[in-house]
Amino acid sequence: MSATELTPEKRRYFRRIIASALVGNMLEFYDLFMFGFLAVYISNIFFPTDDPYTSLLITLATFGISYFVRPLGAILIGSYSDRHGRKAGMILTIWAMGVGTGIIAFAPSYASWGIFGAITVVLGKFIQGFSAGGEFGTSVAFVTEHAPKHMRGYFASYQVVGIGLATGLAGLVSLGLNSHFSPEQITSWAWRLPFILGLVVVPFGYWIRQGLDETPEFMASVKAESPVKSTLSGSKARITCAIGVYSLAASTNYLLGVFIPLYAQKELGMSPADSMWGAVGYALAQIFLPPVFGALSDRVGRIPMITLGIVLTGVFTIPAFEWMVSNPTVGVYVTCVTGLTACVMVFQGAMPSFLAELFPNSVRTTGLALIHNLNFTVVGGLSLLICTWLARETGSKFIPAYYVMATVALALCCVCIFIRKARQNSVAQGILGEA
Numbered sequence: 001m002s003a004t005e006l007t008p009e010k011r012r013y014f015r016r017i018i019a020s021a022l023v024g025n026m027l028e029f030y031d032l033f034m035f036g037f038l039a040v041y042i043s044n045i046f047f048p049t050d051d052p053y054t055s056l057l058i059t060l061a062t063f064g065i066s067y068f069v070r071p072l073g074a075i076l077i078g079s080y081s082d083r084h085g086r087k088a089g090m091i092l093t094i095w096a097m098g099v100g101t102g103i104i105a106f107a108p109s110y111a112s113w114g115i116f117g118a119i120t121v122v123l124g125k126f127i128q129g130f131s132a133g134g135e136f137g138t139s140v141a142f143v144t145e146h147a148p149k150h151m152r153g154y155f156a157s158y159q160v161v162g163i164g165l166a167t168g169l170a171g172l173v174s175l176g177l178n179s180h181f182s183p184e185q186i187t188s189w190a191w192r193l194p195f196i197l198g199l200v201v202v203p204f205g206y207w208i209r210q211g212l213d214e215t216p217e218f219m220a221s222v223k224a225e226s227p228v229k230s231t232l233s234g235s236k237a238r239i240t241c242a243i244g245v246y247s248l249a250a251s252t253n254y255l256l257g258v259f260i261p262l263y264a265q266k267e268l269g270m271s272p273a274d275s276m277w278g279a280v281g282y283a284l285a286q287i288f289l290p291p292v293f294g295a296l297s298d299r300v301g302r303i304p305m306i307t308l309g310i311v312l313t314g315v316f317t318i319p320a321f322e323w324m325v326s327n328p329t330v331g332v333y334v335t336c337v338t339g340l341t342a343c344v345m346v347f348q349g350a351m352p353s354f355l356a357e358l359f360p361n362s363v364r365t366t367g368l369a370l371i372h373n374l375n376f377t378v379v380g381g382l383s384l385l386i387c388t389w390l391a392r393e394t395g396s397k398f399i400p401a402y403y404v405m406a407t408v409a410l411a412l413c414c415v416c417i418f419i420r421k422a423r424q425n426s427v428a429q430g431i432l433g434e435a
Contacts, residue, residue, distance in 0.1 A: 017146045018158045020212055021139035023205040024094050025162030026169070027198060028132045029257075031101050033170035034194045035125070036258035036384065037279070040265075040272075041183075041191050045109050046118045053392065060385040066125035067373075067381025073133020074369035075228055081138045081365040082227035085214045086145070089138035089365065094209060096131030098202035100124045105195035137369030144356040145215035145364075150298055156352035157294025160345070164286025167257050171279035173197065174261070178272045217361050227366040231359070235367060238358055243375045244414030248310060249351060250380030251407040252344045255400045256282050259384050260337055266388075267397045268328040277330055281338035285345055293349025302354035303422070307415055309347025314408040316343055321401040379407060 035042065043055035047062075081089030103124030108117040140159050147155035173194045181190040224230045231239070255263075257279065264275035297305045320336040359367035383403060391399045 014146070014155070016208060016212060017143055018155065020090065020205075020209045021143045021159055022162040022165065023201060023208060024090060024097070024135050024139055025159055026166045027094070027097050027101070027201045027205060028128075028135050029163045029166035030170050030201075031097070031104070031128055031195065031198050032132075033167055033258050033279070034173070034198070035104075036254075037170060037174045037261055037276070038186075038191050038194070039262060039384075041187050042121070044187060045111075045191065046107070046121050048110055057385065057388065060388055062122055062125055065381075066122070066129040067377040069126050069129040070133035070373035070377050070381075071370070073130040074137065074373040075133075075366070077131075077134025078137045078366035078369035079227045081134065081141070082363055083223055085218055086138050086142035086365065087209065087212060087214045089134055090142060090209045091206060093131045093135045093138060094202060094205040097128060097135070098199060100127035100129075100131060101195055101198045101202075103127065105192050105199065133373045134365075134369055136372040137365040137367075140352045140356050140368055141218075141365045142215060144353060145217040145361070151295075152356070153297035153302065153350055153353040154291055154295040156356060157290040157349045159352045160290040160294075160348045161287055163253065163257070164283045164288075164290070166283075167279055167286060168283030170194070171261075171276045171283055174279070175273055175276045178276070221361040224362040227363045231363040231366045231370065235359065235363075239367065239371055239374075241414045241417050242355060242358060242371045244410045245306065245310075245418070246351065246355070246371060246375045246411075247379045247407040248313065248344070248404070248411040249348055250376045251383060251404050252313070252340070253376075254380045254383045255387065255404060256337060256341055256344070257286075259387060259400060262384075262388075263400060264333055267391065268324060268333065270328070270330065270333070274330050274333075277334050278337040281334040282341045285338050285341035286348075289342060289345035290349040293346050294353065297350035297353065302350045302357070303415065303419060305350040306347040306354060307412075307419075309343060309345070309350075310408060310411050310415060312343035312346055313340065314405065314412070316340060317401050317404050317408070318398070321398050325397045 039056060039059050040052075043052070043059035047055045047058040049055045049058070077089050077092060080092070101124070104121055107120040107124060110117045113120070136159070140156055143158065144152050144156050177186060177190060177194065260278045260282065261272070261275035264270040264278055265272060268275075293305055293309075317340060320340050324333055324336050355368055355371055356364060387399045387403055391397070396402075
């Protein structure tokens with residue numbers, strides 16, 4: 001079916017399918033980014049120590065440790081979705097995200113409940129981590145399987161748009177928070193408002209997901225008795241290489257999306273309000289560019305777009321950070337972050353469909369979830385803690401750039417393996433051309 005043959009009714013239905021994926025990813029990353037943006041306040045509220053730097057490290061460790069429950073969510077929710085349907089998995093994740101967000105929003109402070117207040121926040125992050133472990137796999141599989149085959153790159157790229165919307169919303173909320181409330185008011189009570197706002201998304205997310213049909217591809221498929229066992233028994237090398245390629249997405253999502261405002265405050269000397277403009281620039285690029293590059297991948301192939309994006313990111317990362325450090329103005333800062341994000345979006349736009357097409361329908365959600373969460377746990381979840389600690393210990397302002405460059409090297413090596421395998425294997429050739 002060509003794009004011109006899509007009826008108005010079909011177009012409206014496809015828009016709802018895309019929205020169903022957007023809403024879950026937006027909530028997941030909105031809560032994630034808000035926790036990162038408010039890390040300085042949260043560290044004083046829940047993890048007070050005599051040294052503010054130590055409190056911040058504990059908060060960032062909480063941010064990172066919650067990621068270690070994601071692989072469990074990937075296994076359980078991914079397997080559940082491969083056996084019972086993508087729609088069932090998506091409804092489960094949206095409610096679980098709401099529970100985790102609610103626990104954080106109403107958690108008692110350390111001053112009120114002592115260590116139990118801190119434990120409550122950690123519990124909320126763990127529940128968020130568990131639900132997020134299943135969100136990417138279920139939503140990408142759902143959208144990809146509903147999409148016309150020649151438009152899968154375009155459709156799946158909206159998963160990345162959801163992250164951009166989350167970043168933009170979180171950045172604007174943070175700007176409003178810092179502009180309208182004093183630091184004392186934010187520490188006292190106003191920090192809860194962004195998380196309460198996140199709860200509003202949950203019933204809307206359930207409503208739009210509940211009203212959609214299961215994917216025809218899933219309904220017609222033969223279900224695997226044990227999706228996890230089937231995935232790991234025949235796809236270990238594929239998963240390992242895919243994690244390597246995808247590592248660049250993890251490092252850049254968190255360092256450019258979450259860490260960069262904190263970096264601007266600590267290393268570039270900017271105010272909390274000014275630092276949020278970098279997050280807004282990141283969000284704008286991530287909202288508008290992925291569908292463009294996703295659609296291009298439908299025409300020229302996934303691997304060429306992914307390779308181009310990796311190379312561009314590798315070429316411009318160090319110069320961008322050098323410019324920010326030597327000219328720490330808001331204009332230079334926003335230009336560099338937005339420009340780097342544009343480079344990242346070249347491969348990010350093609351990445352969701354590329355990963356989805358690596359697996360057969362019977363284990364697609366499990367495979368996607370494992371790649372996404374093993375990668376984001378190791379490479380992304382601890383990036384804030386690692387970069388903050390290394391920057392303090394070394395005194396270098398370029399630690400985030402070096403971290404990104406390490407994942408550029410890893411991603412480039414792994415994409416070369418995919419290219420070599422594709423040339424050797426006629427089945428893999430479909431990834432390069434037909435996909």
